[in-house]
Amino acid sequence: MENLGRTTSGDDVIARSGTLLGHDLLQHGGLEQQHTQRLGSMETPGETASGDDVIARSGTLFALDLLDCPICFNPLATPIFQCVNGHIACCTCCAKLMNKCPSCTLPLGNYRCLILEKVVEAVIVPCGNAKHGCLEKLSYCKKLAHEKVCDSYVLHCPAPECNYSAFHLDLYRHYTSCHKASSSRFRCGQYDDALINIREQVLVLQEYDDLPLFILQSFMGAHGVHVAVNVLAPSAQGLWELGYDLIYQRGNERFTHESEEMTRIQRVSFEAPVVNYMYIPYSSLDESLVVKMQIRIRKSRGDGEEEEA
Ligand SMILES: [Zn+2]
Ligand SMILES: [Zn+2]
Ligand SMILES: [Zn+2]
Ligand SMILES: [Zn+2]
Structure with a gap:
């Protein structure tokens, strides 16, 4: 078959290879003989169908x-169709092409390509997020569906100039070991001082080593500063039902913001929030670029358990 417009660099070859289990799928005789051949090889004196045999x-x-x-x-998945000349198409394309082969115009959709259906099931590949810590190995035809879910678990390090990304526990550990000095500590449920430089924009808060990272961020608007708190956590998981409170005080002026929810983010974004933020007009800030506020991260009051307590 032709290589259809894909480039093949060294890395690409590695990324585009997989392990085929059940090699006898490719032996002469195809489907009819496949069963007897496998039995035959297992019945050979002295051979056992052990783990070694699978390898x-x-x-x-x-x-x-x-x-x-x-x-x-x-990636092809069952059913796979072929025309009488052996040109293949996935089921979606077959329908889009109104069952007409684009290569030879003969009918497409009457014959399945059963051996290729077996092969796409039997080829095992690692998840594309293996470098982020995913240990899943999947049939080639199931890879895409898995990666769509798996991608939503990858978090990106909030430290400037750091390109590290990983699943959440590894990311939290990485932050502690590489950037601990630039984070601030807090105690869940208590007010703590937080100093944020409104030009640096990001303050990372961590309760203890290796625990989730909270991101206090300020955004400079036309007339004032927007301050928001997010948690760096996988979006696909309902891990934490958290809320937060912010207080900023200068003289007699006092600004407060209470939130019963915290947005889960996978990476720090520099787009100003449109909901759930505290607004402080520039006229209420002193000349210093460092704003001192108080922050409390706590369980959400909307949490069922707390209401019953
Ligand atoms: Zn297709
Ligand atoms: Zn054809
Ligand atoms: Zn994965
Ligand atoms: Zn980092």
Whole structure:
């Protein structure tokens, strides 16, 4: 099959390879003989179907592109169709093409390509987030669906100039070991002073080593500063039901903000929040760029447990 417009660098080859378990799928005889051949090899005197045997019956497949639909380039999944000339298409493309093969115009959709359906199930690849700590290994045809969910768990280090990203526990540990000096401590449920330089914008708060990172951020608007608190945590998980309170006081002026929810973010964003922030007009700040406020991070009052207590 042609290589359809893909580049193949060294890294790419590694990224685009997978392990094929059940190598006998590719032996002469195809589907009919597959069963007897597997039995045959297991019945050979002295051979057992142990873990070693599984390894012995696996191989590495380079050019995983071969397992992508040649029309839409998505990984092929069951059912896979072919025309009488052997051109293949995924089920979605088959419907879009009104069951007409784009290569030879013969009908497409009457014949399944059963051997390729077996192959896309049997080729095992690591999740694309392996570098972030995901240990999942999946059938090639299930990779995309898994990665859509898995991507929402990857967090990016909030330290400026740091490109580290990982799953949450690794990210929290990384922050403690590499950037602890630039974070501030707090105690859950208590008010603590927080000094934020309105030009530096970001203050990272961590209760103890290796625990979640809270991001106190200020945004300079036309007439004042917007201050918000988010938690760096996977968006797909309902880990914490947290709220926060902010107090800023200067002389007789007092600004407060109480929030019963905290937005989970995967990375620090420099776009000003449109909801859930405290606003302090410039006229209420002194000349210094450092604003001293009080922050309390606590359980959300909307939390069912607390209401019953
Ligand atoms: Zn397709
Ligand atoms: Zn065709
Ligand atoms: Zn994953
Ligand atoms: Zn970092």
